[in-house]
Amino acid sequence: MNKLQQTINRIGQLPAAAAERAQARLDSLTKPPGSLGRLEEIARQLVAITGAERPSVRRKTIIVMAGDHGVTAEGVSAYPQAVTAQMVLNFLRGGAAINVLARHAGARLVVVDIGVNAEFPPATKPADTSGNVEFLRRKVAPGTRNFAREAAMTRDQAVAALTAGVEVAEAEIARGAELIATGDMGIGNTAASSAIVAAITGRPVAEVTGRGTGVNDAGLAKKIEVISSALELHGLTPDATRSTLDALDLLAKVGGLEIAGLAGVVLGAAAARRPVVLDGFISGAAALIAAGLAPGVTQFCFAAHRSVEAGHRVTLETLGLEPVLDLDLRLGEGTGAALVMHLIEAAAKFYNEMATFAEAGVTEKH
Numbered sequence: 001m002n003k004l005q006q007t008i009n010r011i012g013q014l015p016a017a018a019a020e021r022a023q024a025r026l027d028s029l030t031k032p033p034g035s036l037g038r039l040e041e042i043a044r045q046l047v048a049i050t051g052a053e054r055p056s057v058r059r060k061t062i063i064v065m066a067g068d069h070g071v072t073a074e075g076v077s078a079y080p081q082a083v084t085a086q087m088v089l090n091f092l093r094g095g096a097a098i099n100v101l102a103r104h105a106g107a108r109l110v111v112v113d114i115g116v117n118a119e120f121p122p123a124t125k126p127a128d129t130s131g132n133v134e135f136l137r138r139k140v141a142p143g144t145r146n147f148a149r150e151a152a153m154t155r156d157q158a159v160a161a162l163t164a165g166v167e168v169a170e171a172e173i174a175r176g177a178e179l180i181a182t183g184d185m186g187i188g189n190t191a192a193s194s195a196i197v198a199a200i201t202g203r204p205v206a207e208v209t210g211r212g213t214g215v216n217d218a219g220l221a222k223k224i225e226v227i228s229s230a231l232e233l234h235g236l237t238p239d240a241t242r243s244t245l246d247a248l249d250l251l252a253k254v255g256g257l258e259i260a261g262l263a264g265v266v267l268g269a270a271a272a273r274r275p276v277v278l279d280g281f282i283s284g285a286a287a288l289i290a291a292g293l294a295p296g297v298t299q300f301c302f303a304a305h306r307s308v309e310a311g312h313r314v315t316l317e318t319l320g321l322e323p324v325l326d327l328d329l330r331l332g333e334g335t336g337a338a339l340v341m342h343l344i345e346a347a348a349k350f351y352n353e354m355a356t357f358a359e360a361g362v363t364e365k366h
Contacts, residue, residue: 004159007166008294010271014048022047028356042344043351049275049300054352057179057275057345060107061172062334063265064091064098067115067258068143069188076191076223078213084187085118092135094128097331098183101338103130112136112168114161115257117143138164140257147254148230158252158260165264173272179341180269181277182286183334186258190309193285195227195254197311199236200245200288201318208311230254247292262286270300279337280307280329284315291319302344305329305336
């Protein structure tokens with residue numbers, strides 16, 4: 001049995017007893033029942049995920065997967081493909097938004113070249129002065145092929161990228177990571193994500209396709225046309241009546257290496273019973289692939305925010321996840337997830353540290 005299937009087999013249902021135990025403690029704390037709103041939901045989910053009486057999420061890691069997309073040859077992005085590699089170097093220098101927000105969150109940042117169409121010199125290493133950035137080389141291929149003309153990758157490449165994501169998550173957990181967040185970098189990846197979301201949900205391509213890095217009206221129309229034609233080419237035309245879909249086949253035909261890597265991160269964290277914070281649209285598409293391979297995986301996920309990218313609302317509805325924030329974000333990189341890490345830690349802290357009515361000598365509600 002391969003590593004990927006072993007990981008999927010380890011993902012089970014969260015025990016109802018743990019959530020019930022957490023609710024009993026929440027109701028005993030010195031506050032009106034439910035008065036901390038979504039923070040109480042988060043705390044209850046943390047207890048269920050980790051199985052711990054007092055869950056800890058102090059040690060945080062943001063994993064940013066980077067990969068290129070052959071479909072950029074069709075003019076679906078406002079930026080050239082070379083920007084992917086340039087931004088990876090920016091991450092390593094500490095100059096990107098995710099660097100700032102990872103430092104703010106007190107999170108370790110792991111940048112993974114899983115499919116960038118460039119070769120980084122052997123001496124390439126982080127120059128970020130925080131000392132909390134790591135660069136990993138896990139390249140499966142130098143980007144995907146143009147899915148408007150042929151399959152983006154082979155099934156073996158899709159499995160390799162998924163497995164790489166699992167292994168990166170496992171390595172971070174072995175280092176002590178208690179909370180893992182997902183992030184992405186890849187010019188063209190909103191096109192791949194829109195194709196995945198349309199195929200899985202059966203929604204029209206135009207409904208789940210946005211401007212990505214900022215294409216104009218003509219560019220958006222072109223993007224929708226390219227994705228629609230590609231789905232027809234691969235026999236993935238959106239169909240709201242479709243009951244099953246081979247997630248691995250879909251990933252190979254129209255996905256991305258960084259999307260596959262992030263799906264693997266979600267699977268690896270869930271198998272180890274670690275909470276996962278999903279960033280925006282790309283992370284959502286990766287979670288859809290992960291859920292297609294292991295339906296119970298969404299129990300381990302928190303949706304950080306609702307992106308303004310057109311398909312993200314549909315993605316979250318399909319996953320059954322309610323976003324913590326709605327700030328009109330659409331950058332990616334893990335930025336929204338980084339912002340939510342503090343709130344998840346706050347939920348754990350109040351759950352662990354607040355006094356109960358009995359401890360404080362406060363009269364409970366009649």
